[in-house]
Amino acid sequence: xxxxxxxxxxxxxxxxxxxxxxxxxxxxxxxxxxxxxxxxxxxxxxxxxxxxxxxxxxxxxxxxxxxxxxxxxxxxxxxxxxxxxxxxxxxxxxxxxxxxxxxxxxxxxxxxxxxxxxxxxxxxxxxxxxxxxxxxxxxxxxxxxxxxxxxxx
Numbered sequence: 001x002x003x004x005x006x007x008x009x010x011x012x013x014x015x016x017x018x019x020x021x022x023x024x025x026x027x028x029x030x031x032x033x034x035x036x037x038x039x040x041x042x043x044x045x046x047x048x049x050x051x052x053x054x055x056x057x058x059x060x061x062x063x064x065x066x067x068x069x070x071x072x073x074x075x076x077x078x079x080x081x082x083x084x085x086x087x088x089x090x091x092x093x094x095x096x097x098x099x100x101x102x103x104x105x106x107x108x109x110x111x112x113x114x115x116x117x118x119x120x121x122x123x124x125x126x127x128x129x130x131x132x133x134x135x136x137x138x139x140x141x142x143x144x145x146x147x148x149x150x151x152x153x
Contacts, residue, residue: 001029001040008033019082023089049095050102061095063088069112073127077120087115117150
């Protein structure tokens with residue numbers, strides 16, 4: 001691992017921590033040349049998962065896109081960064097557990113909504129309002145009704 005400051009390949013691990021429900025390891029490193037500290041992540045490399053979008057175009061699954069959507073929905077809520085990482089790890093695990101090389105974008109959106117509904121109602125409504133394209137008060141009320149029904153289950 002090269003230091004981002006001086007490009008030296010000599011560094012030592014200062015701290016290691018499991019993140020994303022044990023799906024990856026976060027390591028704090030210190031460069032032995034310039035003493036700069038930096039963070040690296042170690043994850044198991046899996047085969048590429050292809051996402052089939054609504055218009056039938058295909059792209060490689062990008063966990064950062066899922067994380068970004070969750071982060072936007074959960075701004076100014078009680079959901080912490082490690083909790084968001086755990087959500088993405090659970091979603092990713094569920095997608096790979098399907099055992100198919102391709103997944104529909106809609107399936108990913110539903111998994112995100114399930115995670116957000118369990119974590120924070122406001123984040124769920126924010127995500128659902130964009131994902132479900134709420135265009136009126138009526139469609140917004142229907143989304144809230146769906147959340148209430150989900151909570152009662």
